[in-house]
Amino acid sequence: MKHAAESVSAPSILSPRVDAFFERETFSIQYVLTDPATRHCALIDPVLDYDERSATTSTASADALLSFVEAEGLRVEWILDTHPHADHLSAAHYLKERTGATTAIGARVTDVQRLWKALYNLPHFPADGSQWDRLFADGDRFRIGEMEVAVLFSPGHTLASVTYVAGDAAFIHDTLFMPDFGSARCDFPGGDPAAMWATIQRILTLPDETRLFTGHDYMPNGRPPAWESTVARQKAENIHLAKAKNEAEFVALRRARDATLPMPKLILHALQVNIAGGRLPPPESDGRRYLKIPLNALGSPVRD
């Protein structure tokens, strides 16, 4: 059985199946990455919906992934985050409870946990990554079914960001967006535009035909949402790479743009949940869960 499967799995390793789910509230893309040979899959960057006006959470976006998985007869083996998100809550914990799949994120998440633990004043929070089943270091490899996935450490947007590379597909999250939008911001706590420049150069060393799947699409000029490019297209068309030809130019470009960007509306809501692997804070004595919002913790605000 194993041998028969191996003989048909070679093409799938070259070009895995990728299904994308665009979440319109935070312009996020959730992915299902599938090994066609075994129909095992990974859910990448799943979103736990949050309505900030009423402080209501909902699992509609995550449930759409589960419905798809069920309809297609897939088996969820992994729940992967590319980084601790600053603009939405991660549905990793909810999906772990529903599927029993293995959760994972980049190993440097412990640095992000330490940073935000101090910002939220959570002295008892364990900043040890124990909230995930597996932590990936640069160069680590793992399998979805029979398909090998490589992990590239890709910091800049956050201290802990990683890119997942499976065959000709790379999940590059918030590094490069679609070529007409450029690159991700590097001004969150722990962000670093010089590290982002090095990360982008590393991603661009993947083969030209590599399919690049981004983490957000902000639909510039009202175009329809898009999330897939290639290394060749990014080299030829990315608006930030066209303007910045070296690290110094890129750092200057990013600093100038980042100085104009307001904080994501959910940054303080999201990080306390996301450093806990997508777990909401435990219920208090009335059975209700509460978020904690530190005041004046993020410096002077930039307004819309």
Ligand SMILES: N[C@@H](CCC(=O)N[C@@H](CS)C(=O)NCC(=O)O)C(=O)O
């Ligand atoms: N307006 C959005 C901003 C989200 C945001 O800052 N997104 C990050 C990725 S997590 C980014 O890199 N944005 C790039 C940009 O806005 O130029 C919100 O409030 O959620």
Ligand SMILES: [Fe+2]
């Ligand atoms: Fe992000």
